Amino acid sequence: MAVDGTDENNLEQGIYTKDAARLGKNGRRRRSLSDLSSSQKCGAWASHFQRLFVSFIGADWIYLMLLGFIMAVLSFTVDIFVDLFTEAHSWIYNLADSHVVLQYLAWVTYSLFLMCFAAGFANMMSIQATGSGIPETKTSLRGVMLQEYFTFRTLVSKVISLTCVLGSELPVGKEGPFVHVGSVCAALLCRFMSLFSGIYKNKARNEEMLTVGCAVGISCCFAAPIGGALFSLEVTSMFFVARNYWRGFLSATFGAFIFRLLPVWNRQEETLTALYATKYRLDFPFDLYELPIFAAMGILCGFGGAFFVYLYGKISLFVKKQKAKNSFLMKNCFLYSALVSVLISTLTFPPGFGQFMGGRLTKKDSLISFFDNRTWSNHGIVADFDNDDHLATWKHPQANVFIILSVFIIMKFWMSALSITLPIPCGSFVPIFVIGAAFGRLVGEGLATLFPDGFNVDGHIYHIVPGAYAVIGAAALAAGVTHTISTGVIMMELTGQINYTLPILISVILANMVSQSLQPSIYDTAIRIKKLPYLPMLSWGHREKYNIYVEDFMKRDVRYITLNSTYRDIIKILRSGNLKTLPLVKSAESMLLLGSVERVQLLGLLTQRMQHLREDNASTMPVRYKVRFQVRHGEYECVYMVKPLKFCIMMWPVDEEEITSVYDSGLNLKKFFCSRPEIEAMEDDSDAEDDTILLEIEEWEEQQLVEQVTFSSCKIDPAPFQLVEHTSLHKTHTMFSVLNLDYAYVTSIGRLIGAVSLKELREAIEGCTPADGVRLRPVLSTFRDRGVRGTMTETIALHQLLEHQISR
Helix, strand or coil: CCCCHHHHHHHHHHHHHHHHHHHHHHHHHHHHHHCCCHHHHHHHHHHHHHHHHHHHHCCHHHHHHHHHHHHHHHHHHHHHHHHHHHHHHHHHHHHCCCCHHHHHHHHHHHHHHHHHHHHHHHHHHCHHHCECCHHHHHHHHHCCCCHHHCCHHHHHHHHHHHHHHHHCCCCCECHHHHHHHHHHHHHHHHHHHCCCCHHHHCHHHHHHHHHHHHHHHHHHHHCCHHHHHHHHHHHHCCCCCCCHHHHHHHHHHHHHHHHHHHHHHCCCCCCCCCCCCCCCCCCCCCCHHHHHHHHHHHHHHHHHHHHHHHHHHHHHHHHHHHHHHCCHHHCCHHHHHHHHHHHHHHHCCCCCHHHHCCCCCCHHHHHHHHCCCCCCEECCEECCCCCCCHHHHHCECCECHHHHHHHHHHHHHHHHHHHCCCCCECECHHHHHHHHHHHHHHHHHHHHHHCCCCEEECCEEECCCHHHHHHHHHHHHHHHHHCCCHHHHHHHHHHCCCCCHHHHHHHHHHHHHHHHCCCCCHHHHHHHHHCCCCCCCCCCCCCHHHHCEHHHCCECCCCCEECCCEHHHHHHHHHHCCCCEEEEECCCCCCEEEEEEEHHHHHHHHHHHHHHHHHHCHHHCCCCEEEEECCCCCCCCEEEEECCHHHHHHCCCCCHHHHHHHHCCCCCHHHHHCCCCCCCCECHHHHHHHHHHHHHHHHHHHHHHCCECCCCCCCCECCCCEEECCCEHHHHHHHHHHHCCCEEEEEECCEEEEEEEHHHHHHHHHCCCCCCCCCCCCCCHHHHHCCCHHHCCCCCHHHHHHHHHHHC
């Protein structure tokens, strides 16, 4: 289109005018800044520095260092109070040394008081503080956020109760609860940091920070930053986000540094060292002849770890049944905890049975004695040590070292499995470490007795170090219980022994292989028993996971909406269940999947429909009418008046339950808006008029409900996650795990044929669940499964699906 000269001049003048106005505006700004007074300039600079300070505080590395510092201070404070409780226990016990009965009462009563206080405080202040907290953290990181487990109330309850439990010297640890404490601190710190930076208001990002809290929790207990970061990777996340690596390592390293620096500042230690520093030889740490022994230890620890998980599961299921029956011991949290505390304290009483299992030693003292580089015995007789030495506790005039260590392992094994089922904050990591170290020490002392001169290699004599076997046994048994490799790294950082890297890793890997083929990890077992919404791992040796397809276990009866759905259909579907998302298909005949619509969007459509009726359809309702009720002889007397439709619609509710009840086909609008009290005393002259008006209301209602829904104002996901019918169980499990899916639609050439949720996938993996709880696979069940299938009393769902597919 041509433009004449006048238009061009006007256009140029307009451009020049805008430029001049812009320059004038900037000039006025510059003049206004230059004309500021000194006080105004100070205020401007203060505001500038405030913005810089806020952005500085909101940086990621500041958050990570704060988290590490907070966790280090908490861990150090808990250790200080636990040491005070332990010293007070020993002081009271020694004070009553005049009579053995008084000693027994002092020994039992002290632990009983702390245990009852911890159980009562945790259950009354925050029930979410009980247990280790790792199963709940895993579930939250899976995508099902359990908000009540990450509150300040839970944090206070967990820390105080855990301190009392550890002070009672029950065979439990603080590492599992501190993983939960680290996650809670990470969640609370995100809320605080959101005051400085808006990025901490991102829900998905804050959930990723829970993994960092798990890493810091472990590193501040063992001073093992590398092992803590790897442990959080293995235990809490099925698939780890790569960007969390540096966050976990930074926060864990800073937390471990502060945790080891605080004892130096408190003059408890001279310098920074490993938590359980050892002094093994460095020139020739182990011989090749010992590698098969280390491998055998790993295999045995794998069996032992699987049996520990099995025993813990059986005890937990028994306790769960007793709670369901409301038995006497389970009526409150005190009775069961008190009974277990008295039982364990009685068995560990030093003058009694405790003299055969080092009853006076704490878990820390036991680990120090097991990791000692000296050989305890000569042909089974414990050498003479000083009375103030921890090793003197293991000397008994009537039993050799092998009997003492065997009794210790057996008693601590079932005591630990029983203790972690109590309704208190408790962990299983350190008790398993102690039991594994005792087993390794038993093997080492046995080899030292068989080969007192050590191994002769090329004319050189290399003596056996039983303490090194204790290190390997502790790492292997912990790996068998938790199904992690990072326990080996934690053990190397805990003892400062990098020379035994190869034996530790060999035993840890073999223990994992054996344990994973027999039982799930102790955390997955707790998830199953508590029935938390978490997708389990596929077990080894299940070839059926590649032969079972999604069409074999999907849900075929799927509720859906079509483009031709009416408001009556929408209400019917919404009232039929609590589905968060509904598939949208083209028609019921074609079943072509077009997308998915969230439940909130459908409720929004109903709300918009009500607003539309409120504005446009008020005139369609008949005029008001009056119905008078006259009730005598002490009954009510009232005047009931039905107003126009406009007034009625303005009273429509907006919440989901009332919206669906208003639109429900079984609840007429006349009953909701214009219902009249059922009073017999009515005027006869108004009945005909009332019936006519109510008939008009019914006709109007039918017109509204049968109208077709318009989805133009509704947000539709055009590409919901879909699986084809021949997707294998293994691939389905992988996709759900990586993408944190809750459901997926199954299509065939674009046609909707079914849906799969976590429920169907979990049932396909684990099989049917009995009504009384979770079925735990007994030890060696995998080997029994490989036998004759017809001898099995129960068949898991995978086998049933496989046989069904083969028959087809």
